[in-house]
Amino acid sequence: MEWEGKLAAVVFAQGCSWRCRYCHNTSLVPPDGHLIPWEDVLAFLQERQGLIDGVVFSGGEPTAQAALHPAMAAAKELGYETALHTNGGQPRLLERLLADGLVDDIAMDVKAPFCRYHEVTRARGSARKVQQSIGLIIASGADYEFRTTYHSDLLSDDEVLQIAQDLAWRGAHTYFVQKYRIEGTGDMPLALTPSRELPTSLLARLAEMFARFGVRG
Ligand code: SF4
Numbered sequence: 001m002e003w004e005g006k007l008a009a010v011v012f013a014q015g016c017s018w019r020c021r022y023c024h025n026t027s028l029v030p031p032d033g034h035l036i037p038w039e040d041v042l043a044f045l046q047e048r049q050g051l052i053d054g055v056v057f058s059g060g061e062p063t064a065q066a067a068l069h070p071a072m073a074a075a076k077e078l079g080y081e082t083a084l085h086t087n088g089g090q091p092r093l094l095e096r097l098l099a100d101g102l103v104d105d106i107a108m109d110v111k112a113p114f115c116r117y118h119e120v121t122r123a124r125g126s127a128r129k130v131q132q133s134i135g136l137i138i139a140s141g142a143d144y145e146f147r148t149t150y151h152s153d154l155l156s157d158d159e160v161l162q163i164a165q166d167l168a169w170r171g172a173h174t175y176f177v178q179k180y181r182i183e184g185t186g187d188m189p190l191a192l193t194p195s196r197e198l199p200t201s202l203l204a205r206l207a208e209m210f211a212r213f214g215v216r217g
Contacts, residue, residue, distance in 0.1 A: 003083050003105065008054040011041060013068070016061035018087060019122040020111065022149050024184035028060035038071060045078055054081035054104070063090035072102040083107070088133030089126060098140045105143040108133060112155060113162045120154055138171050145212070146172055151180035152196035161202060168209040175210045177203075179217030 002010045016029040023029060045055065055075040062068050063086050075082050083105040086094065097103050110130065112120040117127035137144045146167050150160060160177065167175055177198065182191050198215075207213045 002056045002058065002085075003054060006053040006081065006083075007051075008056050008081075008083065009045065009048070009052055010056045010058055011062075011071070013057060013059040013062040013065045015064040016059060016087070017064065017123060018061070018089065018126060020120055020149075021122075021154065021187040021190045022151055022180050022185060024181055025060055026184060026186040038067065041071075042074060045075060045080065049078055049080075052080075054083060056083040056085065058085040061087050061089065063087075063093050068093065069097060069100070069102065072097060073100070076102055081105070086133070087111075087121075087126075088130040088137075089123070091129050091132035091136060094133050095136055098136060098142060103140075103142050106137050106140075107145050107147060108137060110134070110146045110148055110163055110167060113159050113166070116159070134167070134170055134172070144172075145174040145176055147176040147178055147216075149178045149180060150195065150198065151190060151193075153190060153193045157198060157202050160198060161205070164206050164209055173210060174212040175206065176213065177206070177215045179215065181217055 002008055012025070012028060014028045014032070014035065057068065057072060062084060072082050081104045082102060084097070084103050085107045088094070088108045111117060114127040114131060117130065118124050134146070148155070148160065148163055164175055180195050185191055203215060
């Protein structure tokens, strides 16, 4: 579900400079030029004013788009609630979006313990940016969730616990674990390796750490 409890349009933005092995939107990364012009998206949203609640900006990585800020501002001007799905890799842009009141709801990936972040994202420096974004989101007052995609070939049980403990320590109230999905992925060795389930004892422990916790997939 793109935005729980809301009837929402989803704008899938192209582009992302990270290369997570489990990415299930590989067709959007990198950009391939097959774009729907923003004017067409805007016309679609204008026609549906009053019929849908909000607009979700997803991807790919929407913060990779220079035009994200004006696009979210335009959606707001039409009276829509807005949600952002992000990897947290652009804290400065995120800070501006939050300060300008352009984001009502954020879903942000927390992909690994910070000492191993670059191994999952295959992008140097990603951990530092993500830590900044986590702090901004928790302090923002916007609705949010943090979420981790889990495949046992990429994360151990202890590492999932470590991610959750760090988020809880920072004051996060909502955390979800998302099971790896094969659809749309391009990494065959990972796709062909069955992922172990997380132990129920660990899931029970995670549930105690957050006001809202769940497993999806
Ligand atoms: S950050 Fe998201 S869009 Fe970018 S490669 Fe990773 S999963 Fe795909």
